[in-house]
Amino acid sequence: MAITSANQLELLQTAEAVAREKMIDPDLVIQAMEESLARAAKSRYGSDLDIRVKIDRKTGRATFARIRTVVEDELIENHHAQVTVKQARSYLADPKIGDEIIDEVPPVDLGRIAAQSAKQVILQKVREAERDRQYDEFKDRKGTIINGVVKREEYGNIIVDIGRGEGILRRNEKIGRESYRPNDRIRAYIKDVRREARGPQVFLSRTDPQFMAELFKMEVPEIYDGIIEIKAVARDPGSRAKIAVISYDNSIDPVGACVGMRGSRVQAVVNELQGEKIDIIPWNQDQATFLVNALQPAEVSKVVIDEEAGKIEVVVPDEQLSLAIGRRGQNVRLASQLTALDIDIMTEADESARRQAEFAERTNLFMETLDIDEMMAQLLVSEGFTNLEEVAYVDPEELLSIDGFDEDTAAELQARARDHLEEANRKALESARALGLEDSLAGFEGLTPQMLEALAKDGIKTLEDFATCADWELAGGWTTVNGQRVKDEGVLEKFDVSLEEAQHLVMTARVMLGWVDPTELAPEAEEEEETEGEA
Structure with a gap:
């Protein structure tokens, strides 16, 4: 197949027809033809040559040209497609690096194999252009409802004709046991649009919560209007x-x-x-x-x-x-x-039983640690005291407000609570040191002896160990796995250490070790203050 004047206009007519059928830009089809002809010319004149083809958009005339680029002497790699400045002087008056020498070559006569190859290139380019057009059309429609017609079913997945392309409704995106037959009309939600090796894929859904939201938007004008x-x-x-x-x-x-x-x-x-x-x-x-x-x-x-x-x-x-x-x-x-x-x-009965269990537990705690009778312990729990720290360090006036408590009783209770706490702290610190706790962490402000013991049991024994911890490792947190919230237990979680407190402790340790410049933290603090002020 030679590119002669007889079939020059056929190139343009073919490009127009293909572009109209595939709904793509005719220029893309012509560019594909130029590339296919250039590839055929390289197989005729030599693959090392830089052959380019230009098709006139008005006449359809194809011009074949050999291109040689001017490069520096030491950078020349292909003598068929590159020339030095000295060599270029035979063709150009004042050659510069990057200039091109263009020589027109005779059009090639495409044999059967070359013509078939050129056809494949054109089809491939047209297919790519069609995919790009489909992706560009549907990418902005993600999150909307589309109407389509069922084409076929493949392994339980429904292939839907959505106009200028196809969408896929997977088995798990269908409602219950609903089934469809070819040519059934279907309404679905465009959940995602992705580029894949086989072309852009439009994923549809009828189970997504937003599908119902979009349906309400269509049925309720007030939602559509934003009221x-x-x-x-x-x-x-x-x-x-x-x-x-x-x-x-x-x-x-x-x-x-x-x-x-x-x-x-x-x-x-x-x-x-x-x-x-x-x-x-x-x-x-x-x-x-x-x-x-x-x-x-x-x-x-x-x-x-x-x-x-x-x-x-x-x-x-x-x-x-x-x-x-x-x-x-x-x-x-x-x-x-x-x-x-x-x-x-929980039911009211369950909640009542739990409250009674908590009441009994706190009563026993005060009876054992403060060496008091059951009635006095119950009075403390009834007044809202939940632990020894509250009894030991509360304002004595709060204890005196309890019926039957005088100054001597309040003072004795607080003294017993403090003695018990000090003894517990001493034992906890001894246990932590026995586990290998070092002075660098033992002297860190903000950690109680019980916290130090818990850290040491978890292998955190030095200030460096503590500084490498994440806030959620200390305070605990929640992670979403497969749509379910999973609890992450924190080393200090049982001491009611919040994420913010844990983060502050860790950052303080890093500053003390010189890992973090305290001046870098100042802008963040100012931003937080500004945010709080705006709120």
Whole structure:
């Protein structure tokens, strides 16, 4: 196949036809043709030559040119495609490094193999351009709902025609046992768009919580307009879901707006989600109030929040326990997802038994350590004293306010508490030193003897060991693994050391060792103060 005047215009016509069919830029097709012709010319004239082809966008005429680049003498690697400045003077009046010598060469006559190779190059380039076009079209639609037509099923995954491309709905992204046949219409959420070796992949989902949020946005104009906002969504796909909403207009009820007249709006979403039951909950900034709403229809008696651990305890009447937990734990699990907190549910009877156990434990502690009778120990616990430190170092006036306590009794109790604490500290320090605790850490301010003993048992015996610790290793924390919150036990966690306190102790140790310049910490402290001031 020679590039003659008879088929020059055919190049442009072919490029136009291919570009129109694949919905890509015609110039990309012509560039692919230029590259394929250049490759064929190299196989004819020599692979070491730099042959370039230029197709005129108006006439279709293909120009073949050999390019030689001017380089420095010591950098010349390919004598067929590069020349020195001295050699270039035969072709150029004043050659400079980087200049190109262009010589037109005769067009090649493409044989059968060369023509087939050129065709493959063009097809490959067109395929790449088509993939780029598909990726550019769908990457900005991530997080939206798309309508498509089912094309086929592959190993349980549904391939969906979404217009200018295909999407894949995996088995685990389908609701329950729903099945589809070719040509069925389907609505799905674009969960992700990724470039892969076989081309851009559009991943669809019908189980993602945001799919339900987007459906509500389509059905409820107030959400689309921003008057009502969806703050959180939790789903058990195909079974039940909870959605928390808030209204920025006092005259509009967010729950009522989402439900619609006679439930018309929420029913449209329920029908799309294969009958999934939806609880619409008013969002509240107060976590306790929000949780009480989230656990509906169960009634809640009391809520206790542990913000540091991210856990929450909920007390419900005995007869409400099964309703609060839900079938197979569904209700409490969805409420936990909605509030992003670990929820422990107990009945009033369980909570009462726990309080009684704590009361008895503290009573026994005071009886044994202070050598007092049960009545006096119970009086201390009833007044809110939980440990020896509180008794030893509290203002004596607080002890005197307890019925039956005089000055001598208060002084004697505090003296006994201090003696016991000092003895406990002495034993703890001796134990820590026996384990190898060094003076560098023993003299570090901010650590009690019991803390030093715990550190020594964990192999932290020097100031250098302590300075290498992370704050969560000392104070403990929570890690999310496979969607579940997992507890990380801290060495000093039982001493109620917070993450901020642990971080301060570790940074102080690093400053003392000269690992950190204290001046570098000052800007961070100033930023924190400014943030607190703004808040």
